[in-house]
Amino acid sequence: MHxxxxxxxxxxxxxxxxGLFLAMITGQLYAIAHFLPVQEGQFYAFGSLLAxxxxxxxxxxxxxxxxxxxxxxxxxxxxxxSWLSREVIVLPLVMILALAYxxxxxxxxxxxxFQIGESLQVDLSLLLGIAGTIATxxxxxxxxxxxxxxxxxxxxxxxxxxxNFLFLGTASGFMLAAAYSAYLGNPLVTFYGTWSVILTLVxxxxxxxxxxxxxxxKPKSTLQTAIGIRHTQIVQKAQGxxxxxxxxxxxxxxxxxxxxxxxxxxxxxxxxxxxxxLIGLSYVITSPRLxxxxxxIQFLGLMVxxxxxxxxxxxxxxxxxxxxx
Amino acid sequence: MTQLALVIDxxxxxxxxxxxxxxxxxxxxxxxxxxxxYNPYEGxxxxxxxxxxxxxxxxxxxxxETIHFPKxxxxxxxxxxxxxxxxxxxxxxxxxxxVLVDYDKCIGCKYCSWACPxxxxxxxxxxxxxxKCTLCIDRITDESLPERERKPACVLxxxxxxxxxxxxxxxxxxxxxxxxxxxxxxxxxxxxTKPANHYLPRRKTQLHIRPxxxxxxxxxxxxxxxxxxxxxxxxxxxxxxxx
Numbered sequence: 020m021h022x023x024x025x026x027x028x029x030x031x032x033x034x035x036x037x038g039l040f041l042a043m044i045t046g047q048l049y050a051i052a053h054f055l056p057v058q059e060g061q062f063y064a065f066g067s068l069l070a071x072x073x074x075x076x077x078x079x080x081x082x083x084x085x086x087x088x089x090x091x092x093x094x095x096x097x098x099x100x101s102w103l104s105r106e107v108i109v110l111p112l113v114m115i116l117a118l119a120y121x122x123x124x125x126x127x128x129x130x131x132x133f134q135i136g137e138s139l140q141v142d143l144s145l146l147l148g149i150a151g152t153i154a155t156x157x158x159x160x161x162x163x164x165x166x167x168x169x170x171x172x173x174x175x176x177x178x179x180x181x182x183n184f185l186f187l188g189t190a191s192g193f194m195l196a197a198a199y200s201a202y203l204g205n206p207l208v209t210f211y212g213t214w215s216v217i218l219t220l221v222x223x224x225x226x227x228x229x230x231x232x233x234x235x236x237k238p239k240s241t242l243q244t245a246i247g248i249r250h251t252q253i254v255q256k257a258q259g260x261x262x263x264x265x266x267x268x269x270x271x272x273x274x275x276x277x278x279x280x281x282x283x284x285x286x287x288x289x290x291x292x293x294x295x296x297l298i299g300l301s302y303v304i305t306s307p308r309l310x311x312x313x314x315x316i317q318f319l320g321l322m323v324x325x326x327x328x329x330x331x332x333x334x335x336x337x338x339x340x341x342x343x344x
Numbered sequence: 345m346t347q348l349a350l351v352i353d354x355x356x357x358x359x360x361x362x363x364x365x366x367x368x369x370x371x372x373x374x375x376x377x378x379x380x381x382y383n384p385y386e387g388x389x390x391x392x393x394x395x396x397x398x399x400x401x402x403x404x405x406x407x408x409e410t411i412h413f414p415k416x417x418x419x420x421x422x423x424x425x426x427x428x429x430x431x432x433x434x435x436x437x438x439x440x441x442x443v444l445v446d447y448d449k450c451i452g453c454k455y456c457s458w459a460c461p462x463x464x465x466x467x468x469x470x471x472x473x474x475x476k477c478t479l480c481i482d483r484i485t486d487e488s489l490p491e492r493e494r495k496p497a498c499v500l501x502x503x504x505x506x507x508x509x510x511x512x513x514x515x516x517x518x519x520x521x522x523x524x525x526x527x528x529x530x531x532x533x534x535x536x537t538k539p540a541n542h543y544l545p546r547r548k549t550q551l552h553i554r555p556x557x558x559x560x561x562x563x564x565x566x567x568x569x570x571x572x573x574x575x576x577x578x579x580x581x582x583x584x585x586x587x
Contacts (some may be wrong), residue, residue: 020458086452086472093431093449100427103455107430171424171461171535240461240532246413247529247543250402259364259396259415262388265466269457335532336463339398339415 020172021269022329028080030162031191031321033110034184035314036073037155038192038218039199040117042211043067044148046196051145055210060124062207063144066199067121070192074114102168106161113158116151123147159185166328173236174332179229183328186222187290191321193218194294194314201301201310208310212298219317223291226324230283233331245338255341267343272330279330282323289320347421347441348479349512349540350499351519351528352414355547357506359397359412366501367395367416367477374482376447380470392468394477395498409546414498414507417464417477418531418539419443425456425465434474441513441540442481447473461535479509512540 043066049055082088094107123129123144131140163184166175193215200208242253260267272279294313301309337343371394372379381391395416402409419436423443426434433449434456436442445456445465450473457465457474465476480496483489493500499509510519519542522528528542 084453086454086467087450090431090449090451093433094451094453095430096432097427097430101430101455103428103453104430165455168428169459171459239534244532244534246400246411247531247545248400248402248411252402252404254401255398256401256410257397257399259398260390260393262383262386262390264390264393264396265457265469266463269454269467270463334458334463335461335535339463 020329020332020334021272022326023084025080025082025084026329027322027325029077029084030184030325031318032073032077032080033158033162034188034321035191035195035318036070036077036117037113037158038189039073039195040067040070040113040120040151040192041155041189042193042196042214043070044120044152045214046207046210047144047148049210051139055207058205058207060127060129062124062203062205064121064125066196067117067124069195069199071114071117071121073195074110074117078110078114102161102164106158106165109154109158109161113151113154116147116154120144120147120151156185159188171335172332173239174233175328177229177232179225179232182225183222183229186218186225187321187324190215190218190222190290191314191317194298194310194317197298198311198314201307204307208307209302212301212310215313216295216298219291219295223287226287226290238333238335240335240338242338242341245335258340258342266336267340270334270337271340271343274330279327282327282330286320286323286327290317290324291320293317293320345441345513346439346511347419347513347540348484348510349419349441349519349542350416350479350496351508351510351512351522351542351544353506353508353522353526353544354411354413355506355544356504357397357412357414358504359399359410360503361397362501362503363414363498363507364393364395364397366497367480368393370480370483370497371478376475376478376482377471379475380468382469390469392466392475394466394475411546415462415464416498416541417443418462418537418541419477419479421538421540422536424535424537425460428455428459430455437481440485440511442479443476444478444481445474445476447471447475450474461532461537462539484509512542 043063046055046058047063050057082091085091094104097104098108129142129144131142133141135141160181163181167177167180170176193211197208197211197215200211243249294317297309297313368379379392381389383389395414398413398415400411400413402411419442423436426436431449431451433446435444437444452467452472454467465474468475483496484494495509499507508519508522510517512519514520522544523542526544528544530539530542
């Protein structure tokens with residue numbers, strides 16, 4: 020498949036935004052459980068605002084993918100069948116919840132509404148946080164299922180696509196939370212750093228299994244089934260177009276396959292060991308800059324990873340374009 | 345329920361591209377607007393087509409066969425491109441089974457083209473909407489046309505009658521009989537998309553001649569034995585040779 024920059028930016032930016040939003044809510048939950056010191060409202064408010072900025076950036080990038088962005092609102096229609104439609108509904112919902120959650124902290128709407136059990140004081144920010152968690156997880160599933168639901172792209176048609184989006188997105192978001200805390204000089208950098216390392220390692224397992232699965236994948240369709248001629252020797256002589264077509268552009272990455280393979284090592288290095296080492300190092304030397312660097316490198320790696328995710332997928336229609344394939 | 349479809353006979357397609365040009369002509373000048381071309385007279389022309397003819401060579405020289413393979417939307421009975429469309433622009437007509445795109449609703453997200461294993465959909469680079477074969481829906485449903493012209497432009501244009509058009513759900517239609525009796529098959533059946541369009545396979549044309557058919561039993565020359573036969577070749581030497 021041809022990797023579109025707009026889609027690469029969309030999926031990486033909203034992944035980091037969703038992860039950061041989850042990180043803010045997780046921080047609050049830990050504080051409620053007295054595992055962490057309670058933070059100022061401003062901490063959650065600006066964190067949610069930063070998450071919102073990433074979500075907005077992703078949404079903005081997605082418009083460049085569309086031929087008719089002015090009609091994008093129509094995409095909410097087919098939520099019963101289309102994961103893309105579901106994403107179009109859930110993404111603004113997450114943005115609204117992030118804004119509301121941030122506002123609840125910024126304006127101090129934290130008067131307890133009711134109490135559960137002995138000590139759990141439920142306020143508006145907690146309710147919004149729970150709703151935000153559900154919506155954010157739903158958005159990860161929707162985004163990933165856009166790809167995983169296309170059964171013809173066997174490289175994508177696996178639950179590992181969903182786990183990749185979930186764990187790589189949350190890892191990047193918690194890394195961003197660590198960077199944000201480090202920037203503020205907040206001691207929560209250790210908490211977020213540790214979680215980002217855990218999520219990064221889980222993400223590595225998921226992506227590694229995905230790569231291993233795809234390397235062993237046997238294409239379901241062959242040139243023989245594509246044109247219905249049972250013969251081992253079939254050579255294509257004409258593709259039906261002189262100067263290429265939509266089919267010869269949209270479904271091919273147009274790069275040397277060895278580059279695609281080499282990029283695998285690049286992104287695996289950028290996403291997994293380097294940020295983990297940088298976070299570890301930042302504990303030792305208590306540097307405020309290293310978590311920011313770790314996030315930046317991992318985000319760059321995720322963009323390469325998303326490029327390769329598209330390039331690795333081989334569409335069965337390519338069988339009809341043998342000289343491009 | 346009706347399911348209109350094309351049945352394409354690979355045995356008689358000669359790869360003349362008349363279906364391609366007639367399709368382009370009819371659909372670019374119709375109500376749905378142009379099928380845009382870019383650089384039509386330059387070295388690298390690009391454009392939107394609903395139908396293309398590809399050519400494959402099967403076998404190893406000298407035992408090769410050339411297959412001309414016309415390729416357009418197959419109007420699947422389980423169209424995978426329809427449920428993925430977020431706007432509902434992509435739909436299957438319930439009355440005749442034709443898969444269509446509403447150009448006014450399409451947002452140009454290309455998701456339907458990803459969900460089509462056959463690569464039947466093309467994004468129009470100027471109008472920025474997804475386009476595909478409509479089976480000439482504006483011809484086949486136009487009751488002001490005489491009955492014999494209510495067929496897709498490609499079918500009317502084909503000089504070798506390689507393209508048949510009809511309802512594959514009617515067991516007595518020309519297309520159903522052709523599929524049933526001439527080994528009609530579907531492309532990539534492994535995906536369960538149930539393409540409505542079928543292809544008829546190439547057939548070996550063989551002539552079986554028995555030795556007695558080579559001998560002209562009632563050869564008057566032989567009967568009267570008036571031939572000045574001296575061992576040289578004659579126009580009738582097949583008959584003589586068999587004696």
